[in-house]
Amino acid sequence: MSLSLFATTSSGLESVLALELSHLGASKIRQRRLGVRFEADDETIYRALLWLRTAERVLLVLASGAAESAEALYETVKELPWEEHLPPDATFAVEATGTNAQLRHTGFTALKVKDAFVDRLRELRGERPSVNLRSPDIRIFVHIQGARADLGIDLSGERLHRRGYRKETGIAPMRETLAAGILLMAGWPERAREGWALADPMCGSGTFLIEGAMMAADMAPGLLRDAYGIQHWSGYDSQIWKRIRSEAEERSEKGLEKIPPILGSDHDRRAIAAATRNVTQAGLEDVISLACRSMPDAKGWERHWSRFKSRVLVTNPPYGQRLSGQDDLTQLYRRLGTLFAKSATSCGAVYTTRNEAYQGWPVSPRQTVAMRNGPMEGAVSFIGLTPVTQSQSSGKGPQSRYQERSHPSSQRRTGQGATRHQATQPPSVEELLARGDAENAQARMFGNRLAKNAKQLKKWLRREEVSCYRLYDADMPEFNFAVDCYGEWVHVQEYHAPKGIDPKAALKRRADALAVIRKQLQVASGNLFFKMRQRQKGAKQYRKLDEERRVHEVEEGGLRFQLNFTDYLDTGLFLDHRPVRAMIRERAHNARFLNLFAYTGSATVYAADGGARETTTVDLSPVYLAWAERNMRINGFTGEQHRFEQQDCLTWLESCDHRYDLIFLDPPTFSNSKRTETVFDINRDHPQLIDRALALLAPGGTLVFSTNSRSFTFQWQSRGEENSSVKVQPMHRETLHPDFKRRPDIHYCWFLIRP
Numbered sequence: 001m002s003l004s005l006f007a008t009t010s011s012g013l014e015s016v017l018a019l020e021l022s023h024l025g026a027s028k029i030r031q032r033r034l035g036v037r038f039e040a041d042d043e044t045i046y047r048a049l050l051w052l053r054t055a056e057r058v059l060l061v062l063a064s065g066a067a068e069s070a071e072a073l074y075e076t077v078k079e080l081p082w083e084e085h086l087p088p089d090a091t092f093a094v095e096a097t098g099t100n101a102q103l104r105h106t107g108f109t110a111l112k113v114k115d116a117f118v119d120r121l122r123e124l125r126g127e128r129p130s131v132n133l134r135s136p137d138i139r140i141f142v143h144i145q146g147a148r149a150d151l152g153i154d155l156s157g158e159r160l161h162r163r164g165y166r167k168e169t170g171i172a173p174m175r176e177t178l179a180a181g182i183l184l185m186a187g188w189p190e191r192a193r194e195g196w197a198l199a200d201p202m203c204g205s206g207t208f209l210i211e212g213a214m215m216a217a218d219m220a221p222g223l224l225r226d227a228y229g230i231q232h233w234s235g236y237d238s239q240i241w242k243r244i245r246s247e248a249e250e251r252s253e254k255g256l257e258k259i260p261p262i263l264g265s266d267h268d269r270r271a272i273a274a275a276t277r278n279v280t281q282a283g284l285e286d287v288i289s290l291a292c293r294s295m296p297d298a299k300g301w302e303r304h305w306s307r308f309k310s311r312v313l314v315t316n317p318p319y320g321q322r323l324s325g326q327d328d329l330t331q332l333y334r335r336l337g338t339l340f341a342k343s344a345t346s347c348g349a350v351y352t353t354r355n356e357a358y359q360g361w362p363v364s365p366r367q368t369v370a371m372r373n374g375p376m377e378g379a380v381s382f383i384g385l386t387p388v389t390q391s392q393s394s395g396k397g398p399q400s401r402y403q404e405r406s407h408p409s410s411q412r413r414t415g416q417g418a419t420r421h422q423a424t425q426p427p428s429v430e431e432l433l434a435r436g437d438a439e440n441a442q443a444r445m446f447g448n449r450l451a452k453n454a455k456q457l458k459k460w461l462r463r464e465e466v467s468c469y470r471l472y473d474a475d476m477p478e479f480n481f482a483v484d485c486y487g488e489w490v491h492v493q494e495y496h497a498p499k500g501i502d503p504k505a506a507l508k509r510r511a512d513a514l515a516v517i518r519k520q521l522q523v524a525s526g527n528l529f530f531k532m533r534q535r536q537k538g539a540k541q542y543r544k545l546d547e548e549r550r551v552h553e554v555e556e557g558g559l560r561f562q563l564n565f566t567d568y569l570d571t572g573l574f575l576d577h578r579p580v581r582a583m584i585r586e587r588a589h590n591a592r593f594l595n596l597f598a599y600t601g602s603a604t605v606y607a608a609d610g611g612a613r614e615t616t617t618v619d620l621s622p623v624y625l626a627w628a629e630r631n632m633r634i635n636g637f638t639g640e641q642h643r644f645e646q647q648d649c650l651t652w653l654e655s656c657d658h659r660y661d662l663i664f665l666d667p668p669t670f671s672n673s674k675r676t677e678t679v680f681d682i683n684r685d686h687p688q689l690i691d692r693a694l695a696l697l698a699p700g701g702t703l704v705f706s707t708n709s710r711s712f713t714f715q716w717q718s719r720g721e722e723n724s725s726v727k728v729q730p731m732h733r734e735t736l737h738p739d740f741k742r743r744p745d746i747h748y749c750w751f752l753i754r755p
Contacts, residue, residue: 002027002039006150007048007055009035012371012380013181017054019388020184024048037061042237046244049155049230050222053180053211057156059141060233067149069102070112076149077116077142083124085153087522089458090232091132092117095154098144113142113151130462135555137232157229164224164551165210165282167630168274174207174316174351178373180221182380183212185369185387186349188312192216192260197311199348201339203264203290206275208314213262213284218255220248224282226552231488231524238524245526256287265293281551313339313348313383316373337361340383347384353377429514429528435507436515443512446479450520460738468556469739470575471521479513484575486554490523491565494532529565553634557582559605560634562627572600572627576746577666579735580706584664585610587702591661594618596649596693601628603664608637616660618645618652650680653692661701665693669709682709687716694723694752703752706735710745727753 009017014031021029024047026038040048048058062085065076086092094117096109103109114131117140122128139154161177183189188198198212214221222228223245230236266272272292279288317336318329340348341362350365353376358365365381372378437443453471461469472483480495494510510530518528552563556578563572581603584593588610595604598617601624607615615637619625625646632642645652649667667689671680690705697703718724729751732744740746 002041003045004061005038005040005045005048005155006032006059006061006152007036007038007052008057008059009054010056010175010178010181010372012369013054013177016181016184016388017052020052020054021048024051042235043240043244045155045230046241049160049228050220050244050248052160053184053215053221054177055156056159056161056177057154058160060153060155061150062152064148064150066147067100067103067144068147070108073103073109073142073144073149074112074116077113077151078120080120080151082117082120085234086121086129086138087232087234088125088127090137091130092138092140093131093133093136094140094142096142096144100144100146103144109142109144113140132465134558135467137229139229153229153233155228155230155233157227157231158225160222162225163221163282164226165278166205166207167281167633168205168277173205175374176207176211176221178351178371179207179211179314179316180215181371182314182349182351183208183215185380186312186314186347186382186385187388188212188314189215191310191312195260195310197261197263199262199311199313200264200315201266201293201313201336202315202317203266203275204271204316206264206278206288206290208316209262209264209275209288209290210279210282210284212312212314213259213288214282216255216259216262217252217284217287219252223248223252226527226550227488238526242524242526259287261289262287263289263291265291267292267294311348314350315348316351333358334361337363347382349380349382349387351378351380353379429525429530432511432514432530433518433525433528434511436511436513438512438515438519440512442478442509443516446476446513447516447520449475449479450483450516454520457739466556466578466737466739468554468573468575468578469737471739473740473743475742478509481513483517484571485521486552486563486565486571486573488523489527489529489552489554489563489565490517490521491571492517492528492530494530496532531569556602557585557606557609559609561600561602561605561631562634570599573602574599576708576736576740577603577706579737580664580704580749581606583731583735584662584704587662588612591701592616592659592698594660594663594693594696596653596663596665597667598628598664599624599666601625601631603666604628604642605631605635605637607662607664608632608642609635612662614641614643616643616645616658618647618649620646620648622646650689650692653689653696656696658696659698659701660696661698663693663697663701663703664706665689665703666706669707682707683712686712686714690716690752691719691723694726694754697752697754699754701754703754704749705752706747706749708747712748714748714750725755727755729753 007017007021011034014034014036018029018031018036021036021038025044026040026048028039030037045058048055052058063080067073067076094110094114096106096113099106118128141152141154143150161175163176166176192198192215198209200208203209264275266275269292272290275290279285279290315336317332336350337358351371351373358381363383365383366385367387368379368381369387370379438447450472453475457469460466468486470482470484472481474480474482474495482493484491492514514528514530517523518525550564550566552565554561554563554573556573561573565571584603585606588607591612593604593607593612593615595601595615595617598604598619601617604615604617617625617628619628625644629644632638667682667686668680669682693703718726731749731751735749736744736746
């Protein structure tokens with residue numbers, strides 16, 4: 001059955017998007033302003049979400065109805081069978097575009113749609129659906145045009161230009177969809193298959209290079225993303241999605257073996273550093289070459305490229321922000337024109353906001369097309385080629401290759417780089433699910449317990465807008481697991497089984513448990529992650545679990561955090577410390593904040609969000625410290641006031657003489673890291689550690705001390721005149737949320753307050 005859809009895009013890319021949809025097998029394609037209407041079956045919809053390079057959103061159009069007034073729009077919305085498309089527990093938000101004489105404000109239009117939607121579902125289900133404006137499961141759209149309104153569901157989730165690789169940006173970065181559209185119009189995919197090279201002499205954060213490499217490698221632009229709005233739609237078929245993703249992964253693996261030369265440069269070392277990180281995030285570090293090279297040195301740059309006779313040169317030059325004056329800008333554009341003129345087999349495209357850019361060029365652009373880069377008006381000029389558009393296509397355009405195929409417990413840290421209880425790599429989730437039986441008597445009991453826990457937490461989760469939480473923690477001895485939900489992903493850890501347990505029986509119980517979890521939580525197998533925790537000794541303590549390097553982004557407390565469910569023992573976010581982080585945010589206003597043994601810096605993110613005037617994040621692990629920087633950056637917290645120190649915390653405390661108003665001290669239970677000469681034991685060493693931290697605490701400040709050691713005994717006592725008045729306030733109960741109150745020994749926490 002074909003469904004009606006609308007794919008949005010930027011002005012100027014409508015014809016390119018229509019061409020992409022044609023190659024994917026869509027039907028009844030009709031270009032519109034800022035988008036394309038089309039019809040597609042289920043498989044084509046999934047392919048569109050994964051493969052479209054120039055689309056911002058893919059919208060499922062459910063109906064078009066009367067909207068000449070607010071009352072008429074309300075009735076149109078309320079008549080639609082929304083219950084057929086949204087699961088009962090899904091959160092939603094409404095986005096409105098367009099106006100008419102009666103509906104002149106999109107905010108008011110969205111409010112009327114929300115009211116009608118809520119009223120219908122409340123009457124049918126007896127419960128009011130939950131709104132989540134920041135990160136909804138389902139986004140409802142309404143577009144007003146004249147006296148009619150188009151209504152439907154956004155199947156994209158986040159905008160599709162957010163591929164998942166851009167972790168760094170420069171000044172006026174090129175949007176991914178625009179870069180892809182320019183490359184497609186330049187015919188780059190065809191030229192890549194012929195062995196042409198791709199060059200960007202002013203690559204900035206590397207968007208042209210990465211998009212070009214993905215095309216040349218036959219890599220789907222959505223392959224790095226894990227979350228889509230369609231996954232919360234009632235019509236979602238996880239098996240189709242899994243198969244299409246698997247096919248895309250196979251194509252990418254083959255394509256990466258035949259990729260042509262792709263090189264970029266920029267005079268700004270910071271831009272090259274940002275591009276390097278983005279290229280690495282995209283998994284393309286082996287196929288994209290980057291260099292810090294000054295563009296005004298046209299002769300040197302040309303010598304660098306002389307070995308590549310046939311090349312496509314694309315770039316987004318600076319508009320003046322990074323140059324000292326008009327003369328510098330004019331000189332730069334003239335030298336850029338010289339590069340195009342050097343070889344008869346060079347061609348390409350330049351995107352700029354400057355109309356005078358091509359004055360004095362030895363070659364003239366063949367065609368110029370107006371396009372927007374986000375909010376900026378600009379144009380792309382094609383040199384040495386005529387851009388490919390749908391009107392020129394015969395079905396064998398730059399993307400004709402699309403036609404080649406049918407359509408466990410507390411996550412407790414026990415050391416900086418060393419662990420006593422480590423996770424081991426079990427059989428794959430797919431293997432376990434294939435063996436599992438969710439219908440035997442014990443499995444049904446486990447499923448009932450999951451359902452009971454979910455029901456108990458439901459109101460709290462909705463009220464507090466919590467999406468990352470612990471659902472189950474070894475509540476039944478027969479099922480010795482910790483089950484953590486992170487939005488649409490589920491992370492399961494099995495506690496180490498006692499000696500004497502039959503390995504075959506344990507394997508069967510494990511498989512049954514995963515089958516129940518998938519069924520009860522309605523989670524796709526690709527979104528289900530499983531680890532086994534057991535004691536490790538010697539070198540095994542330091543072993544990574546995997547090398548997938550897949551990053552998932554979740555939200556907690558209105559903030560964004562990157563997680564890794566596969567490569568490490570812990571995911572990157574300690575769920576039991578959620579209330580501790582919230583308390584840190586409440587106390588952080590205008591404070592100097594110090595985070596010791598910082599792990600991935602989540603407490604620092606909360607402190608920055610609370611208005612801390614400066615933060616210092618200290619951890620011995622370079623991996624975790626880089627992770628902390630990324631978490632800060634994706635939340636918009638950058639600048640010299642946020643410092644990151646890679647050092648042993650005990651050593652760092654001895655050398656620091658700065659004062660802090662708020663300190664978070666969450667040490668490991670045990671550490672014998674190879675980077676330090678000492679062995680740290682929390683039960684033995686915490687008094688000395690607290691003393692060192694208190695030495696940095698300013699008057700009126702608070703030291704938050706926390707530990708996950710279940711055998712811990714607090715032995716610190718105030719010594720010396722400076723600490724004699726420090727007030728010690730136990731905060732164990734206050735820092736436990738409902739999802740962890742079944743295990744009150746999950747952590748212990750004290751506030752040490754200096755008057």
